[in-house]
Amino acid sequence: MKAKLLNVLTVCVVTLVVLSPGLVVFGIIWEQHLELVKSQNLASEVNKTSTNASQTEGTHSSQTSIQSSDRNVVDQMLTVTEQYKFATILQWFFLLTPICIGLGILFYDRYLVHRAAVLKEQVEMLERLWRQSIEQ
Secondary structure (H helix, E strand, C coil): CHHHHHHHHHHHHHHHHHHHHHHHHHHHHHHHHHHHHHHHHHHHHHHHHHHHHHHCCCHHHHHHHHHHHHHHHHHHHHHHHHHHHHHHHHHHHHHHHHHHHHHHHHHHHHHHHHHHHHHHHHHHHHHHHHHHHHHC
């Protein structure tokens, strides 16, 4: 049973090692894609703002429109930054969770082997003491 579990764990770790470079490359490409989409959205927002500002008559109303559009751009950038941070946290979570589970299983198995060896030693010592007490 333990051998099968160790084999499954080994296959999982090797698979993770083989697939992790692909996941890292996918993550980098996805980040660049998100940055491209963000820049396209900001460019379209600036274009909308400039057309709205040119159509609006009066300096006060155009300044108010530009200030509100600047706030919108800043809010969008903060939202994109938060999404980027969340995506990075998720990537690390999905990468580290299988590794941690595998290491936990491996260390627990080693701990059980150690406990069995200590118990066996104690039993052997008690048997020797019992034999000595019978002989006397």
